[in-house]
Amino acid sequence: MAAPEAADPLLMLGVGLIEKDTNGEVLWVWCYPSMTATLRNLLLRKCCLTEENKLLHPFVFGQYRRTWFYITTVEVPGSSVLKKVTHFSIVLTAKDFNPEKYAAFTRILCRMYLKHGSPVKMMESYIAVLTKGMCQSEENGSFLSKDFDARKAYLAGSIKDIVSQFGMETVILHTALMLKKRIVVYHPKIEAVQEFTRTLPALVWHRQDWTILHSYVHLDADELEALQMCPGYVAGFVDLEVSNRSDLYDVFVNLADSEITIAPLAKEAMTMGKLHKEIGQLIVQSAEDPEKSDSQVIQDISLKTKEIFTNLAPFSEVSDDGEKRVLNYEALKQRRFPPATENFLYHLAAAEQMLKI
Numbered sequence: 001m002a003a004p005e006a007a008d009p010l011l012m013l014g015v016g017l018i019e020k021d022t023n024g025e026v027l028w029v030w031c032y033p034s035m036t037a038t039l040r041n042l043l044l045r046k047c048c049l050t051e052e053n054k055l056l057h058p059f060v061f062g063q064y065r066r067t068w069f070y071i072t073t074v075e076v077p078g079s080s081v082l083k084k085v086t087h088f089s090i091v092l093t094a095k096d097f098n099p100e101k102y103a104a105f106t107r108i109l110c111r112m113y114l115k116h117g118s119p120v121k122m123m124e125s126y127i128a129v130l131t132k133g134m135c136q137s138e139e140n141g142s143f144l145s146k147d148f149d150a151r152k153a154y155l156a157g158s159i160k161d162i163v164s165q166f167g168m169e170t171v172i173l174h175t176a177l178m179l180k181k182r183i184v185v186y187h188p189k190i191e192a193v194q195e196f197t198r199t200l201p202a203l204v205w206h207r208q209d210w211t212i213l214h215s216y217v218h219l220d221a222d223e224l225e226a227l228q229m230c231p232g233y234v235a236g237f238v239d240l241e242v243s244n245r246s247d248l249y250d251v252f253v254n255l256a257d258s259e260i261t262i263a264p265l266a267k268e269a270m271t272m273g274k275l276h277k278e279i280g281q282l283i284v285q286s287a288e289d290p291e292k293s294d295s296q297v298i299q300d301i302s303l304k305t306k307e308i309f310t311n312l313a314p315f316s317e318v319s320d321d322g323e324k325r326v327l328n329y330e331a332l333k334q335r336r337f338p339p340a341t342e343n344f345l346y347h348l349a350a351a352e353q354m355l356k357i
Helices: 037-046 099-116 119-132 150-154 159-178 190-204 221-228 240-244 274-288 294-315 329-334 339-351
Strands: 012-021 026-032 059-064 067-075 085-094 182-186 233-237 251-254 259-262 316-318 325-327
Touching (some): 012 037, 026 037, 026 119, 037 067, 037 221, 059 099, 059 190, 067 099, 085 099, 099 150, 159 182, 159 190, 159 251, 159 294, 159 339, 182 190, 182 240, 190 233, 274 294, 274 339, 294 316, 294 339, 325 339, 329 339
Parallel strands (some): 182 233, 182 251
Antiparallel strands (some): 012 026, 012 085, 059 067, 251 259, 316 325
16 A cells, blocks of 8 residues: 655644633643744634634634634533633644645644643644644544545535525626626625635636635734735625725625625626626526536536637737737727627736736
């Protein structure tokens, strides 16, 4: 039997432990290797232990300045060796998006800490996964990094659920993603926000780009500054105050009320026409087919997307420096597409950086 492949050691960045003691104080107890004070404060905000009388969130994940964070939080049972601790969170930071992988690994680390009450065993397991891609333990379970394929993480959400909630309006989300616009999603429950936002990048499967996902953002100056440095994104919030922050979005999704709003400044680029109706009908038809899986629906949408790029191809030419293809706007105008289609293709070329500077 071949030796298991080591996990990419560049993917995991660090591990940490946050505790809430019997006096209600929440503190960083340990981390390896060191983390910046900014990142530690951010993770304290995310771990749900600092919120008074709030529900416990067993697992949350998100991204901050290209670092992914995964946090599992547990309540300490009376039988544990941890006598002065009521709750704790295990935090993993990494370079890759894979919630299922890191949820499985943090659960194992939690069981270890509950049993031993010391970070030493956690450290050993972290190093084992970092170097060998696996850790084995009879009582706490085994973890094999290569069981968790990135593609599986991309396909874990349900496009069908999104279409059953928003129907034809799903095409607004598809258009916004195609044009690399800023989408903000609100719901009071973080679990609902994360499930919905993680699925959206699959609507533009040809890019396979989950770096646009910021599934758990607070209205904190530093987080918003980091977010606004991104050209287009999908950002999740649990604070309804975000609805008043029109500087943060082109499209606002109120998941709780099933409403999608296009911001006034984005309306021109997001004008809908015959082509969008076609795309919307295809998305709805495919998603409503009981015979089709979510991945087949994604495939159908992806084929339609390729068709759109094929339509754009005749109006592109090699740039003067020969580096890339750029849009020949005159050729596009001469084709006399309906105004909304021409407008969409022009903005799509802009999103794909095909405009002549």
